[in-house]
Amino acid sequence: SQTYRITLLPGDGIGPEILGVTVEILKEIGRQFDLSFEFSEALIGGSAIDAVGSPLPEETLTQCRASDAVLLAAIGGYKWDNLPRHLRPETGLLGLRAGLNLFANLRPATILPQLVDASSLRREVIEGVDIMVVRELTGGIYFGEPKGVFATESGEKRGVNTMAYTEGEIDRIARVAFETAQKRNHRLCSVDKANVLEVSQLWRDRVTALAPAYGDVELSHLYVDNAAMQLVRWPQQFDTIVTGNLFGDILSDIAAMLTGSIGMLPSASLGADGPGVFEPVHGSAPDIAGQDKANPLAQVLSAAMMLRYGLHQAAAADRLETAVTTVLDQGYRTGDIASEGSTILGCQAMGDALLKAL
C-alpha cells in the first residue's frame, strides 16, 4: 500500500472541526483504496500567533516541505485583525504560498443541481455553471517591490505597492491554464487590464504567444472590469479563466459567490514540484466556531482535490466527490445551504452521513 505524508493545518475558527471530519473520511478512503495516510498537525494563522508568536512558524514550513500534500482549513478572525502586518494570520498564508512556491491556484466554481436555489442569480442564468479560475498566486501586486508607506518630499505619507510580472512568471501560469482547459471544455479566457496597465499588456502578449502550442484550446481575452460584469451577466459562457493574483482574488470570489454556496467550494494551490496546499474557499467563520454548525463539504472536496491533483489518485477523488453528491441527494444540508424540505445536520453528523455514503 502507498503511504502519503499529509500535513494538516487546522488554523482558526471552524478550521479544526471541518478538518477533523475530513480526516475521518480520508481514513475511510484509505481503507477502500489501499492508501495509507500519515497525518501530522502544524500551526498556522491566529492560533500560531497565540501559541508561538508567529503566523507561520519555521517548523510549519519545514514540516509542509517534507510532506506529500498539505490540507489547510481556514485562518483569521476578528481577534487578530488589528495586529501589525507581520503578525497577521493572512501574512502566514502569504508566507506559506511563497515558501512552497505555490504559483498556481485552481478555484473551481461549480453549481450542483441540488443547490441551484442557493444562488442569488436566476435559475436559468446559473444552471450548469462550471468555471475553473486559474489564479497566479506568488507574484503580482501581492509580492511586488517596492511596497510600503513612504514620506514624500513634502512630508506627506504615500502608500505604494507594485504590480509586476516577468515573462517567466506569466508563461508558467499560462501553461497550467492551457493544460487545465485541455482537460475541460477547451476554452480559456485570459483576464487583464491591458488597456491601462503595461504589466497587463505583457501578460496578454505572452498568453497570446503561447496559444499556438495549445491548438485545441480556444483563447479569448477580457478586461477585468468586463470579466466581472460578464460573470454576473452570463456565467455559463465561461470554462477556464486565467488571471493574475489580485484579479484572481476578486474574480474567483465572484465566481464562488455566484453559486450561492461557498461553503461547498474547494481550492488547490500547486507549485512546480513539492507539495500542494488544498483548502476551502470560505473563511474561518469565527462566529460559528466550536458550535458544530460548520459545513465540512468544502474541506472534504479540498481533500478530493488533494487526491486528484496532489496525489494523483483520481479514482479515490471521484469516490469522495460522489459521496458528497449522494448526501446532498439524500436531502442532507448544513445550515448555510439549508432549503425547504432538507434535513439540517451539524458538522459532525454531516461527516457521519458521508462515511455512510462511502
Place this chain on the structure above:
Amino acid sequence: SQTYRITLLPGDGIGPEILGVTVEILKEIGRQFDLSFEFSEALIGGSAIDAVGSPLPEETLTQCRASDAVLLAAIGGYKWDNLPRHLRPETGLLGLRAGLNLFANLRPATILPQLVDASSLRREVIEGVDIMVVRELTGGIYFGEPKGVFATESGEKRGVNTMAYTEGEIDRIARVAFETAQKRNHRLCSVDKANVLEVSQLWRDRVTALAPAYGDVELSHLYVDNAAMQLVRWPQQFDTIVTGNLFGDILSDIAAMLTGSIGMLPSASLGADGPGVFEPVHGSAPDIAGQDKANPLAQVLSAAMMLRYGLHQAAAADRLETAVTTVLDQGYRTGDIASEGSTILGCQAMGDALLKAL
C-alpha cells in the same frame, strides 16, 4: 437667462447618435427652465485618432477647460484596439481625466422598478437596489510611476505598474464620499485590500481618521474580494461605496451589471473646480453604431447628472429623470432593455418620446 458653455465629445461608435438625441432634449429643458446652452463639439478617442492622429488633441482639452461642463458619449472600437498605447482611445479618456483633474467619479447603480426583470439576479435580491460608487479617478495604479516594461538582469522582460496613494489624494476623495453619503442613506462602505496591500492600509487609516468629522455617516470597511461577493450576494445592503481607481473600475461595473440594464446608467467625473465630465457607463457599442438602435437613456441621465452636479440645476435634473421614468412607464424600450409587452423604439424615436414626456 443663465448661459452655460457645454463641450460635447461624441467620440466613437454609437456616441454621436445618443449625444445627438440628448442635445435636443437639453434644448427643450433649456426652454422650460430658462437656461441657455452653448454647445460646441470636440474630438476624442478613435475618431480623433482618425482625424488628427491623437486620441486627445490639445484643442479638445483647452476647449473643455473653457466650458462649464463636458458631455461625453463613448470611445473605442475594435478598429483602434491594436494601436500602440499612446494612440489608443482609452489613452485619450485617461488624459481627459488627468487634464481636468477629475478625481471623483460618481457611478450610481439604481434598479428601476420597470426594469427589475432585466437583471440576472432574482427579483427579491435586486429590487430596490440603489448604490452610489464613488471611485477615485486620477490616482492609484492607473497613473502610478514607475510603469512600463523593463528588462531584468537576466534579460527577461518584466511588466510593472505602481499602485500609490498619498494622504491628500485619499482625503479628498473620502470627503466627497462622506458628503455623498450624507445626501443619501448615511452609510458609507470603504473598499480596499488592507490585509495585503500597504497602500490600502494607508487608505483605510485615512478614511477612518476622517469619519469623526461626519458623525451622521455610518462607516464600514470591506476587502475588495469580499465586496465583490457581497454585491452579488446581497446588493441591497449597500448605500455609498468609496474605493480607489482600479477597485472602483471593477466594482462599479459589477454594480452596474447587477441592474441588468447598463444602457441606463450615467456617471459624473468631478474635480475640485473646473468643469465635470458626464458620460454613460456603457461603451461605444461599435456593432450597432449608425443603426439607430442604441439606447440614449444613459446619455440623457448623464445630462441630468450634469444639470445636478455640474450646473447645480437640481429642478431641471429632476424633470429630466422624471421624463425617463415616464417613457418607461409608457412601455417604451430600446432593444437592449426590451421585455414582453413593451414597445421597441429606436434611438431617435426614444428621444422623441422623451421630448413628448417633457
